[in-house]
Amino acid sequence: MKPFTNLIPFEKAKRMLLDNIKPVEEWEIVSIEEAIGRVLTEDVVSPLNIPPFARAAEDGYAVIAEDTYSAGRYNPKTLKIVGEINTGEYKDVKITHGEAVQVSTGAIMPKNANAVVRVEDTEINDDELLVYRPVHPLFDVAPQGEDIKKGETVLKKGELLNPAKIGALAAMGIPKVRVYRKPRVGILPTGDELVKPGEKLEKGKIYDVNSYTLQAVTLMNGGIPKLYGYVPDDPKEIEKKLMEAMENDIIVFSGGSSVGERDLLIDVISKHGHILFHGVQIKPGKPTWCAKIGGKIVFGMPGFPTSCLSDAYQFLMPAIRKMAHLPPKKERIVKARMTRRITSTLGRMQFFTVRVKDGFAYPAYKTSGAITSLANSDGYIIIPTNADLVEKDDEVEVHLWGEQL
Amino acid sequence: MKPFTNLIPFEKAKRMLLDNIKPVEEWEIVSIEEAIGRVLTEDVVSPLNIPPFARAAEDGYAVIAEDTYSAGRYNPKTLKIVGEINTGEYKDVKITHGEAVQVSTGAIMPKNANAVVRVEDTEINDDELLVYRPVHPLFDVAPQGEDIKKGETVLKKGELLNPAKIGALAAMGIPKVRVYRKPRVGILPTGDELVKPGEKLEKGKIYDVNSYTLQAVTLMNGGIPKLYGYVPDDPKEIEKKLMEAMENDIIVFSGGSSVGERDLLIDVISKHGHILFHGVQIKPGKPTWCAKIGGKIVFGMPGFPTSCLSDAYQFLMPAIRKMAHLPPKKERIVKARMTRRITSTLGRMQFFTVRVKDGFAYPAYKTSGAITSLANSDGYIIIPTNADLVEKDDEVEVHLWGEQL
Secondary structure, three states, X not given: OOOOOOOEOHHHHHXXXXXXXXXXXXXXXXXXXXXXXXXXXXXXXXXXXXXOXXXXXXXXXXXXXXXXXXXXXXXXXXXXXXXXXXXXXXXXOEOOOOEXXXXXXXXXXXXXXXXXXXXXXXXXXXXXXEEOOOOOOOOOEEOOOOOEOXXXXXEOOOOEOOHHHHHHHHHOOOOEEEEEOOOEEEEEEEOOOEEOOOOOOOOOOEXXXXXXXXXXXXXXXXXXXXXXXXXXXXXXXXXXXXXXXXXXXXXXXXXXXXXXXXXXXXXXXXXXXXXXXXXXXEEOOOOOEEEEEOOEEEEEEOOOHHHHHHHHHHHHHHHHHHHOOOOOOOOEEEEEEXXXXXXXXXXXXXXXXXXXEOOEEEEOOOOXXXXXXHHOOOEEEEEOOOXXXXXXXXXXXXXXXXXXX | OOOOXXXXXXXXXXXXXXXXXXXXXXXXXXXXXXXXXXXXXXXXXXXXXXXXXXXXXXXXEEEOHHHHOOOOOOOOXXXXXXXXXXXXXXXXXXXXXOEEEEEOOOOEOOXXXXXXXXXXXXXXXXOEEEEOOOOXXXXXXXXXXXXEOOXXXXXXXXXXXXXXXXXXXXXXXXXXXXXXXXXXEEEEEEOOOEEOOOOOOOOXXXXXOHHHHHHHHHHHOOOEEEEOOOEOOOHHHHHHHHHHHOOOOEEEEEOOOOHHHHHHHHHHHHHHOEEEEEOEOEEXXXXXXXXXXXXXXXXXXXXXXXXHHHHHHHHHXXXXXXXXXXXXXXXXXXXXXXXXXXXXXXXXXXXXXXXXXXOEEEEOOOOOOOOHHHHOOOEEEEEOOOOOXXXXXXXEEEXXXXXXX
C-alpha cells in the first residue's frame, strides 16, 4: 500500500488544478437558435444601423415639427394628408411644409418629416388633418441608428450569450456566431464490479453510478461528456483506455475502490505524466489525485458514489467551467440551524450533506458509499479542517446544490 | 383604436395567468443519460438492496469479530487465512471461528464473517494472520441495504432530477425513467416588416428579434420552442397560423407594433377564445394581453424587442415553469447605488434595466424599441406604481438576469 505522503489542503489542490487548466481556444460556428449559454470568441460589430432608418415610434402623422408649433387645443393647425406609409413597406415619399403622411408605429419616415403627431392629438376633416398639439423635432421618431450604430461594437469576445444578447445578434441580422467549442470530458470508472444499469446484476457486482453523475455534472456546466465504459483492474487495459480517452480535454477516472486498484491506476498514470497532487485534506475525497498527461488534466476520483460526486462539484465543475470560458458557478448559500451534533475529523475539511427545512439543517449524510447521502440532500455544510464538531443548534451555512433550471 | 379599458396591476395579471396554467400531465420515457433537469412523474421504488450484499468497506480481512476481542498491540490474535475475495467477484466462501478471508474494499463478505480488520492492523506470518486490534461486529462492513432497502421509495413524483438523484437511479440499476414531457411553446411574431436574420433587408424592413429571444427564454426554462415564421397583418393569415400553432401548449404572439395591427390580432383571438386581460400597469409591456383558447394560454406581447423580452421574463417564464413542473426561478438580487436620477410614470410599475459595477447601478435603458436596453444590462430594478422617480444615490435592488449556466 502506498501511503498518502502529501495530503494537501483543499484550497491548494484546487488552485494547483485551476492553474493547470487552459481554457479551450478552438471555436465552432453555431446558429443563434442554438447559441444560448455559449461564449463568443470575437467582438461583434454591427453591420448596420438599428433601426436601419428613421421610423415612427407611434401611430400618427409624420410632419415637419415647425408646422405644428402654434397648434393648441382650441386652435388646430391644418395640414394636408398626402399619403400613408405602413410598417414594413417602402415608399419614396417626401413632404413639404403644410403636408402630413399617415404612419404606423415602425413605419419608415417620409423625407423631410422630423416628428410624429399621435393619432389622439388629431382629427380628420376630409383629406385635411387638424393637429391639436405642437410637437418638437424628433418627437415620437426613432432616428436611424438610435439603438445600434453601424460599426459599433455591440458584443465583446468572452461574453456569455443570454436571451437579450441573442436578440441583439438577431437585430443585427446575424444568423450565426463563433463560439468556443465545448470542452470534452472523458469519463472512465474503473473496477471489475461495475455493471451498466439495466443489465443483470450478478452476485458480487454493483451498478455503475459514477458514469452518470459525472456525465450530469459535465452537461450542467457546458461540457460534452463521453462515457468509456468500465476499465478493468489491469494495467494494460487501463493504459489502452487512457490512450483512447486522450481525445478529450479532460479525463476523469473514478475508483478503484481498493488500495490495490488505486495503486494500479496511479502507476499507469505516473508512467505517462506528472502527478500534481495525490491525497487531499477533505472528507469525502481524501484519495483524490490529479495528474497532467500531454498537457491535459487527468483526475482520479474515489469510487464511492458520494465521494466521487462531491469531488465532481469541488474539482471537476470549476475545471470544466474554466475550460468553457464560463464564470465560476455562483453558489446559493442559506443559513440554517443544525438539528443534531455532528462530529468530523480534525485535519480534514468535511463536506457534510444536509436537508434544509424551515430554517433547520438535518443531516443527510450516511456514508461515502451511499448515494442517498447526496440524493436526499439539499446541499452541504463545510466543517473546517481545524474543527471536529458542529454542535446542535449551531448556525451553519448551507451551500445549496441549486440544480434547478 | 380600442382603448385599454382595463389596465390591471402586474401582480393581478400574473396571478390570473398562473391560475389559468395547467401543468403538463403527459409523460415520456427518457434514459438517465438525458434525464438531467427533468421532473419525475412517479415515485421510484428500489427493486434491490444497495449495496446488494454485505460488503467490505476497507481493504483487509473478513473475520468473525468475536475472534479478535482480546487482540492488542502486543498480543496479536492468530487467524488462519482461508481464501481471498476480490471486488466484483463472487465466491461461495464460509468461515468458521479462527479463520479469515482477505477482502478488497467493495468485495462481498464471506458467510459468517461480520467484521473487517484493516490491513494496517495485521501482519502476515506464512498463511497465518496476526491481528493487532480488536474489531466489533459490523466494523468496516457495509451491510446489505445500508444505503437503500429493496422496496424503499427513494425518489418521489415531482422531484427534479439533479446529478445525485440520477446517481440514485443508476445505483438501483434503473436505466430509464418516466418524466413529464416538456411544454411546447409556439412563437408567432406578427408584422409585415419582419425579415429573418441572414436574409437581405429591404428598405422599410427590420430583422426579427422576438422569435429568437422568446425561443431562448423557452429553452432556458425547460420548454420546447417552435417558430412559426412571420404572421402577416391579415385576419385570415392570423387565423390560419393560430390554428396551426394550437399544437403547442402555449402560444405567444408578438406585435403588431401599430395599434391597427394589435386590433386585428385581438379581434381574431376574441373570436376563438376569451381574453383574460388586455393592458397591464407595467412599463414596458402596457399593451400585453393574455387569452384562453381551447384551454390553452395565448399571449400577445408587444412587438418592441425590449418590451417583448421583458414580458417573456415576467409572464412567459413563470408560465412555462409551471407547465413543466419546475419550481419558480429563484432570483438573484443585489443591492446597488443608483448613479443617476431616473424618472418613471405614476400608475405604471417600471422594469428599468441597469448595469452593475462595484456596487453602483448604471442606467442601461434606452427605449423599449432598443434591444441594447437589455443586451447591455445585468438586470433590472423595479420602480413601483406609486413612484415616479429614483434619486441619484438611492439604494436599489437589482434583479440579476442570472443567465449563467
